[in-house]
Amino acid sequence: MKQHLGRQSGVQTVEVSLLDGKVEVTPKEDGQIDPGQLLKATYDSGVTAAEMNMTARGKIVKDSSGSLALQVEPNRSFVLSPNELSKGLEALADTQTMVTVRGQLYKKPAGKKKADPSAPMRLLILEVQKKE
Amino acid sequence: MKVKQFALLVLFGSMLVPVAQAQIRHIEMRVEGMT
Numbered sequence: 818m819k820q821h822l823g824r825q826s827g828v829q830t831v832e833v834s835l836l837d838g839k840v841e842v843t844p845k846e847d848g849q850i851d852p853g854q855l856l857k858a859t860y861d862s863g864v865t866a867a868e869m870n871m872t873a874r875g876k877i878v879k880d881s882s883g884s885l886a887l888q889v890e891p892n893r894s895f896v897l898s899p900n901e902l903s904k905g906l907e908a909l910a911d912t913q914t915m916v917t918v919r920g921q922l923y924k925k926p927a928g929k930k931k932a933d934p935s936a937p938m939r940l941l942i943l944e945v946q947k948k949e
Numbered sequence: 950m951k952v953k954q955f956a957l958l959v960l961f962g963s964m965l966v967p968v969a970q971a972q973i974r975h976i977e978m979r980v981e982g983m984t
Contacts, residue, residue: 844973855978863982864982865981865982867980872975876973890971
């Protein structure tokens with residue numbers, strides 16, 4: 818799995834801890850990495866992803882449907898799952914303020930054996946680390 | 950002299966731009982069934 822993930826576009830290093838089932842992926846300097854592709858690659862290598870968290874820096878934008886999203890690249894943004902932290906970022910929508918957040922992109926649905934790794938990812942913000 | 954200072958400012962400014970870009974910094978997964 819380590820080799821398989823390491824071959825994905827934008828991946829610099831992959832650290833696997835067999836003891837606690839943790840996989841840490843560091844993107845290349847340009848940060849152009851596709852979490853959805855990583856999730857799919859994980860399933861393709863025969864293991865089940867229980868959870869995926871991401872730390873990212875970007876701008877808060879409102880998409881065409883009015884939902885808040887974190888834009889991490891010109892063509893990549895993640896719609897925010899509403900919670901108290903995302904509400905606190907609403908005032909920053911469509912401003913030049915950059916925020917660094919840690920959030921959950923994926924969690925295996927309870928009770929289901931197989932999840933759909935191709936489903937659109939939403940970001941549940943767990944921590945707002947910086948606003949600048 | 951001022952032109953040289955300005956050129957240096959532009960040079961250092963352009964070096965800092967990639968740091969200020971939006972990007973994914975880190976991804977962490979918890980997996981099951983790993984051997």
